[in-house]
Amino acid sequence: xxxxxxxxxxxxxxxxxxxxxxxxxxxxLILLIVFIFIANNAFSLGFGTLSVISVMLVSKIxxxxxxxxxxxxxxxxxxxxxxxxxxxSGEELLxxxxxxxxxxxxxxxxxxxxxxxxxxxxxxxxxxTTTPNDLTDAIESLLSPLKFIGLKSAVHTLAMMMTIALRxxxxxxxxxxxxxxxxxxxxxxLENGRLTxxxxxxxxxxxxxxxxSVRRAYELAEAMECRCYNGGxxxxxxxxxRMAAGDYGVLAAALIICGGITxxxxxx
Amino acid sequence: MAVLEVKNLxxxxxxxxxxxxxxxxxxxxxAEKGEIIGIIGHTGSGKSTLVQHLNGxxxxxxxxxxxxGANIWDNPKEIRKIRSKVGLVFQYPEYQLFEETVYADIxxxxxxxxxxxxxxxxxxxxxxxxIGVKGExxxxxxxxxxxxxxxxxxxxxxMAMRPEVIVFDEPxxxxxxxxxxxxxxxxxxxxxxxxxxxxxxxxxxxDMALLADRLLVMNKGRLEMFDTTENxxxxxxxxxxxxxxxxxxxQVFYELKKSGVPVPDDVFTVSRAVEALKAIKAGEKYA
Numbered sequence: 001x002x003x004x005x006x007x008x009x010x011x012x013x014x015x016x017x018x019x020x021x022x023x024x025x026x027x028x029l030i031l032l033i034v035f036i037f038i039a040n041n042a043f044s045l046g047f048g049t050l051s052v053i054s055v056m057l058v059s060k061i062x063x064x065x066x067x068x069x070x071x072x073x074x075x076x077x078x079x080x081x082x083x084x085x086x087x088x089s090g091e092e093l094l095x096x097x098x099x100x101x102x103x104x105x106x107x108x109x110x111x112x113x114x115x116x117x118x119x120x121x122x123x124x125x126x127x128x129t130t131t132p133n134d135l136t137d138a139i140e141s142l143l144s145p146l147k148f149i150g151l152k153s154a155v156h157t158l159a160m161m162m163t164i165a166l167r168x169x170x171x172x173x174x175x176x177x178x179x180x181x182x183x184x185x186x187x188x189x190l191e192n193g194r195l196t197x198x199x200x201x202x203x204x205x206x207x208x209x210x211x212x213s214v215r216r217a218y219e220l221a222e223a224m225e226c227r228c229y230n231g232g233x234x235x236x237x238x239x240x241x242r243m244a245a246g247d248y249g250v251l252a253a254a255l256i257i258c259g260g261i262t263x264x265x266x267x268x
Numbered sequence: 269m270a271v272l273e274v275k276n277l278x279x280x281x282x283x284x285x286x287x288x289x290x291x292x293x294x295x296x297x298x299a300e301k302g303e304i305i306g307i308i309g310h311t312g313s314g315k316s317t318l319v320q321h322l323n324g325x326x327x328x329x330x331x332x333x334x335x336x337g338a339n340i341w342d343n344p345k346e347i348r349k350i351r352s353k354v355g356l357v358f359q360y361p362e363y364q365l366f367e368e369t370v371y372a373d374i375x376x377x378x379x380x381x382x383x384x385x386x387x388x389x390x391x392x393x394x395x396x397x398x399i400g401v402k403g404e405x406x407x408x409x410x411x412x413x414x415x416x417x418x419x420x421x422x423x424x425x426x427m428a429m430r431p432e433v434i435v436f437d438e439p440x441x442x443x444x445x446x447x448x449x450x451x452x453x454x455x456x457x458x459x460x461x462x463x464x465x466x467x468x469x470x471x472x473x474x475d476m477a478l479l480a481d482r483l484l485v486m487n488k489g490r491l492e493m494f495d496t497t498e499n500x501x502x503x504x505x506x507x508x509x510x511x512x513x514x515x516x517x518x519q520v521f522y523e524l525k526k527s528g529v530p531v532p533d534d535v536f537t538v539s540r541a542v543e544a545l546k547a548i549k550a551g552e553k554y555a
Binding site for chain 2: 178179181182183184185186187188189203204207208211212
């Protein structure tokens with residue numbers, strides 16, 4: 001039922017990437033995406049593709065899961081592909097009305113599609129190998145320089161908000177399920193009827209859910225205050241993030257990929 | 269004929285856990301018209317899973333449920349009709365309130381059954397009378413009521429459907445003693461007024477001793493005992509083994525008997541205890 005919806009896609013397969021410092025993973029994700037877009041010929045992009053495939057192999061995540069993420073993005077992929085077909089110069093292959101498909105356009109479309117696919121695969125590799133909590137911790141840590149420009153508490157607050165939101169998703173799903181059952185027991189019909197009736201049928205579920213969310217928020221705030229929570233200042237962590245030997249290995253591998261792409265760009 | 273009959277009910281939660289565990293395993297029992305059946309069992313013994321089958325919220329993995337002699341899953345499209353025949357009041361039912369007024373919230377159930385106009389109004393007002401909610405309360409927002417009052421209104425929301433069988437999942441959890449007594453009285457009054465069958469899940473052995481005609485004891489998803497309240501509470505040793513107990517007053521009488529006071533061993537309620545003690549006192553006088 002509702003409980004089966006997974007949020008945050010962490011998949012525990014204990015690979016090298018799972019152990020890598022999440023801050024490094026976020027940084028390298030951005031770096032590699034930039035280089036995939038820098039790759040401007042078939043050889044450098046091909047090298048990028050091979051590199052991404054090896055990242056996927058190293059992650060020990062079933063390939064099926066990567067494809068699952070592609071499904072959601074497929075419409076965007078097709079849309080950009082088709083639009084790109086009509087841009088670009090070169091030999092005309094086909095012309096429909098005032099639009100024409102050229103070799104240059106085909107070239108661009110394929111390039112764009114490959115880049116977007118690689119981008120999705122890489123970001124999936126991040127979310128599959130990193131727990132949501134690690135991700136928010138890493139974001140907090142990476143954004144910490146902002147405190148020098150007067151956004152001291154904002155960084156921590158933002159990260160805490162993300163953590164709380166992620167934490168409460170399963171709780172609220174469970175709550176929604178309970179309320180749905182209670183209203184069904186009172187004869188509510190959630191499955192049948194016209195669209196307007198179905199939307200109306202949501203009211204008896206949404207209102208109690210909203211009320212209990214607000215109640216939970218108050219309770220949580222009180223519980224946090226009881227434990228002397230006063231924002232991020234002076235707060236230490238149970239899990240310290242430190243770069244380890246393996247992390248430098250991952251960093252070196254990523255830099256080699258970047259170097260390879262640049263070299264192939266220049267040489268060919 | 270039994271109003272409700274459960275035959276060989278088994279329910280397995282299909283989760284992605286490696287443990288294949290039947291939440292409810294081969295449970296059979298039947299309930300007669302107008303009786304009160306108490307369900308007791310330790311946390312996680314399958315009580316809540318069991319009762320969610322009675323009105324078709326859960327579909328049994330195996331086994332059948334008969335209401336008025338008809339298998340409720342014979343026609344899955346008509347399962348909503350079963351829900352007005354077998355009412356289910358969940359734990360903490362006050363969290364299901366959503367309407368603007370108490371009146372509208374109580375009317376939600378009967379409206380779903382297709383009641384309209386004067387009939388609907390009569391039904392709601394009758395139910396309010398039954399649970400002792402007074403006139404001016406009806407136009408209040410349910411969110412402005414106290415915890416105990418909210419609970420009563422939520423229970424009324426199910427009672428207003430006039431189910432032939434009404435099931436309560438821990439109806440007194442989290443209430444103060446006054447509130448508990450009040451809820452027990454409502455349940456008692458509903459049965460007296462409508463002749464409905466009542467099934468109650470509770471952890472309070474005292475409440476069970478006062479209300480229940482028969483007790484159904486669940487242990488690890490299986491039916492451990494199903495007998496009259498007296499016979500079940502006579503099995504105090506076995507109840508303790510599976511994480512339950514007998515009412516406190518019964519424990520007191522058990523200790524009294526052990527230390528040589530000639531008391532009967534079928535004392536489960538305070539009023540019965542008073543009678544027994546009076547009898548002993550009278551006996552001593554004439555001895």
